[in-house]
Amino acid sequence: MVKQWWPILFIIYNVQGINITSIVIDQQVASYTEAVTYEINATYQVVLFYPTIETPNPFRVKAWSPDAQANLPVLVVVQQESSVTSWQVPLMVETSRRDYVLKFSNTSKTMCHDQMDSIVNPDFSTGDLTVAQRFIVGLSTSSPHTVSISIEMEEEKDFYVELDKSYSVSVSPSEPRYVFYKFLEDAPDIVIVDVDSEDDICLVVSVQDSRCPVFDTNKDIKYEGVYQTINLKGALTITRKDFDPGFFLIFVAKPDNADCTEGSSYLPRLETNFHLSTQNITTSITFKIRPTVTRREYIIATIGTLVTLGAIGIILTILSLVLNRFGTISKSDKDEPPVYDCFEPLSEFAIQDLLKKDILTVNYLARQPRRIRKRSYNYLSHILSIAVFYSIPVVQLGVTYQRIINASGNEDMCYFNFLCAHPGLGFSDFNHIFSNIGYVIFGILFNFVVIDRYTIIKIRKTKGIPVHYGLYHAMGVALIIEGLLSACYHICPSQSNYQFDTSFMYIMAVLCMVKLYQNRHPDINASAYSTFTIVGVAIFLAMLGILNGGLAIWVVFAVSYTALCIVLSFKIYFLNYVVNGVKELHREIKTRGYSTDVFLPIRRGRFIFLLITNAVNLGLLIAGLCVYPQNLTDFGTFLLGLLMANAVLHAIFYTSMKLIHGERICFEAVCYGLLSIAAWAAASVFFLDPATLWTVTPAESRQWNQNCILLGFYDKHDVWHLLSAPGLYFTFMYLMCLDDDIVDKDQCEIPVF
Template sequence: MYKLLLFISIGSIIRVNCVENFEKDFQTKIIKGYYHRNIVDKVDANKEFIIRFPNSTSKYPYVVYASSQLAHYGHPVFIVVRQQQTVTSWELPLPVESKSGVIKFTSTSRTLCHNSMPIISELPRSIVHQHNSGNTNIPGIHKELTMSIASTSNVAIEFSVRVEEEENFYVEEDKSYFVTISPSEPRFFYYKFAEKNDDKFINTVILEVDSDDDICLTVSVQEPSCPVSDLDNDIWLQGKYQTVVSKGGIIIKEKEYPNGFFIVFVAKGDNYACSREKASVIPLPKAEVIKPLNRSSSVLFSVKPGISKDDYVVASLSTLGAVLIFYLLFSLTTWAFYRWLYRVKVVQQDIPLQNVRDTIDASTRDEEFISVDDIDARLASRSLMLTDLARKKEEYIEKKSYAYLWHVVSIAIFYGIPVVQLVITYQRVLNISGNQDICYYNFLCAHPLFGLSDFNHIYSNIGYGLVGILFLLITFYKQHYVLHNPSHGIPKHYGLFYAMGVALIMEGVLSACYHICPNQSNFQFDTSFMYVMATLCIIKLYQNRHPDINATAYVTFVVLGFAIFAAMVGILNGHITFWIIFIIFYIVLCIYVSFNIYFLSYVKRGVQGIVDEWTTDHDVLKAIEPKRKAHFALLVAANVLNVIFAHLGILCYIMDTDFATFLLGLLMANAILYMIVYIIMKLVHHEKLCLQAAVFGILGLATWIGATYFFVNNSTMWTVTPAESRKYNKHCVMLDFYDFHDIWHMLSAGALFFSFMLLLSLDDDLVNTSQSKIVVF
């Protein structure tokens, strides 16, 4: 017991002596601080500095600059800044995470959040911005600042600190501000909306950011309250934010931030967050990580007024009015044309009007299935007429044609509903999270409305729907009110035209859905019905001269399904091996389709005929000699062009073009090629191109050229990262509401409509020509 007491006593004496020695060696040095003046000294484990700055009533927040070139990561210099309500602390060197490891910055600066921000944010903007008159003080504002500097290093470390006021803290619209930032030197500023009774009141503004440096930044818009999330590891915790490389933009509505907002800039430790390696769902080559030799970025930013409610109304009603005027003019001219066509082409034939529909030459429409002898006769013929391939019952062909319509309607319903659900979920996630990198908007021309972040790009798709309805009405009118001579002209099967009209409407619906939140995951929504329309155009052109042997809707949409599946695989795993496999498969498919076309869908019978002829005469050249040489030459030319188109896929892969766009280009190229060949063959066989078809062709060509110009001038690019996509952002170019892509929507809707009308009227010159005199090509 005595030994234990003795041990405790000795221990107490030693501890008291150690504490006394420590207190004797440790020094707390209190210094009076001065603004805009450097304070340089040395600190170690035995010395702590407390710097007390004079109290102030200035409305400007403080910026603290601190550096220490000799500070060690194992024993850093700690900087603690105390204000009357908040404490801000960091260390030197400041560690910043990067892909290549932790980067240590020996020079730092932090903007201190003004403790009186609740008072400032409630004040009228005229008082907050009265610094122009030289008055920087606001009654009721009080600022205190005390700084503590310490370290655990046994070696004295030199440090330097300086405190300044941020005189450009209060941002006004239509003024440019320049700031230099780095991962260790974030900055933030404050913008306040004008009062609603002020002439300068704006309910929406656009924050524009420009930088010539290839430095990845995060730009954030936050509530004007302390503390501010102004470090790389916490900036995403508040408000809206987006990554930026050279250009950025954020749209802010007054109702979201009625007391104004902070504009926060933070530079990343490297460019990984803005690189495709991280941000892309598409497998891409790994981006080179930029080494942090110099991570300072010079940023120019401004807050610009958004458009007013009157601008929304003017732009929206102007667009709708223009479409309605087009409706009226086009409906009248189309009605007048068909009245003229009816009088000139039908009445001229002395056919009683009331009996036109009832006069049916059933003798050529009494077979649903073709006999073997007829098949052999067709295959052996060197020149086919339409009557040779229009032998099946009218009702059978009509039912087959309408199957396309019901397929398109079914796909539209079952494809469209989950699309709407998904994109609305995207929009909600964007609104809740504030992550502006989710959607690839043109932020410099994106006008929010009805809870949608980019209303104008959605609304500009209205043209697809309206002209699609107009096309359906014209088709209905022509089917039921424009009379034609039976057994004359191209068989009038309108199911495909109705399917094309519905597809045009759905293109507008799905394009609008895509633009609710455009990104890499839902790009196919914008193009799926473009595949459908291109395919339907090809099928309709073929059906005109081959009504009996046209592909069924079931086969067509199964092939389309595989095409869309291939597009999905190409997007998610676009390896060069997949491209090569697809190109080989596509060439084989083209050859197979060519055999079907040449042998009139009786490939087995056609090949068997060649074998039989060779077996009989043993003359190979005679057996394989094509019966319809012009037809054969066209197919060979088409296959050569398709092989060239397919091999351009390798070039597209090298140029980093996405697979879905390449596939759509293939279908569009074939539709255009077939249309051109069809028109040329009409002229070669002395058929005329009626006035209406010629007008539609010219209008379609002109609008396609104009639409293509606006399409290639992209304002976004979903194949890259959100930060890289913002490089292409452009200001509105029409009515302060629409950008180039909006104009593409409008022009392409018109171009598709004119193209469909060209198809609808392409063979109107044959309405009085017997089908026995119409050549098959």
């Protein structure tokens, strides 16, 4: 037996310049039931022979030394029948800082079973097989001074874990642990590994196939299988087809928390909690392997969702058809004379007269109905072009992310809710992708309703609000594309592709505001070119804010946005004739001086609304600048909230002004308005209780993970998808029906506000 060690010892001590003929190798038979301590040095080594033992459980070798030095460590070499494992005591573990290494005097390693091929055989069930094992442990050092080394061989009695049973293990950077789970014939094909830790020590949890060796050190754990970092909570979804017939579940503690805190974040942070530990890093972990949804439950959830949404869609379609034919607009006058545009430009005198009117009616700003119709369809053509060219790279990138996850096993790439992530069709988190189907269904439904409405109300010249069906179609297409892009985002939700999920939300918010303004200002409304240019700039700023969300970006945005609000306020107040309005004000000042009457607004309602709107926007900007240093929001979410708040504010103002001017809210608008409020209220409850948080690190995000709440398949964010889709549909329907009460009213009697 000494001959087996001779080549190794010769290499070691020849390098050190020690005469190997002076080395004494003490060979002893050791016991599995007791720990032994030896005093060794450069000339006295120990070889321990552990006799053959029959047990299916692997053994764990513990080695510790109170006085071994890092520069002259004790080498522990464990020989099995077909493998050799070695490490040193003390174990030096590299931290995230190159100039800082932690020393651990207590070490231990589980010896991967030589007979794992027999154990994972389909005929084996836990505890029914015994196999022979024997070990040879060599202890050596180059230290000229005597050092003590203790060795203990411990049987891992809870190595084979079972379904639906909780287990606890203790790990440290120098003492990793792993267990084995076997897929039995009657076991589910997909299981979830729930992991909980008592403290916030950073861990790496890995699932590897049933072959030896097991990669269980900080350096190599990421080379095999799937893995994720956790500190307090984690979960991995494992499928039989990927790890048949079973898998190793490995736990390794990190020497510092850099991989679990802002130190590893791709986002710029104003402050971090990064620290290095100089204490013994040991944490207790509780884990449980539990079944996920069965194939039958999977089918019920997906097919049930399609059937439910389809049934709701059919009911709403029938309701829309009935209301179009028997509701408010069914009583409209179908006879309308031929429509012609008035292309005669307004003279300077006419513009001055227009600006001096304190009460305006729609006929002044609806002189070109055919041009208005064409401009509204420009929105549709623009959004279709944007959707095609924007969606193609998004789909490509989303699929590429999924392939990288499958190839690398790195589950830190994506911010899934791992406690409710059901794989399917090659995707890691199919339920969050599939729950976006509601946006597509309701977007198609809305476009169908718009087409049907066009058969009832044609383009008009003198009555009602000028129709803008192209803009309505653009809103419906935006809803469809939002569903597709949100699905692509949820293939791998992360910091780098969050804008995929929000870009068309920006567009829908802006389209709602444009639609409301266009109702009473059709001739002077923003064109599709200028609208989408502004949206493009907003998306660009959102990208900069996500990639480098420093305070400078927020300040630049705040200044730019304030300037935009001022310019738009002038354009709205002066009916797009800003130069003429300023000239008229200058003329009044020269004629009448700086009197109070000169500066009193002619259209006070419009002026008060602009003051309120600007005050709200200024307040939101200040709030964003205040909460950002506390890492309570990110730039993309803040911008989305800003646009949504403005859309809601415009809707409230428009509805209020209708009532103030004696117009009524028709039955259809009341119904759709109440339905939208109910849908948004319910959806907001689930949106405000997130299961992930991509503004922090993956490990920190997992602390927010939650179990499924609907059909055992959908979590709260899925429910947000399923409720916000009809919420958007009802909102669009409310905007479309809002002016049905004045469909036959002469435009010269419809006020502008």
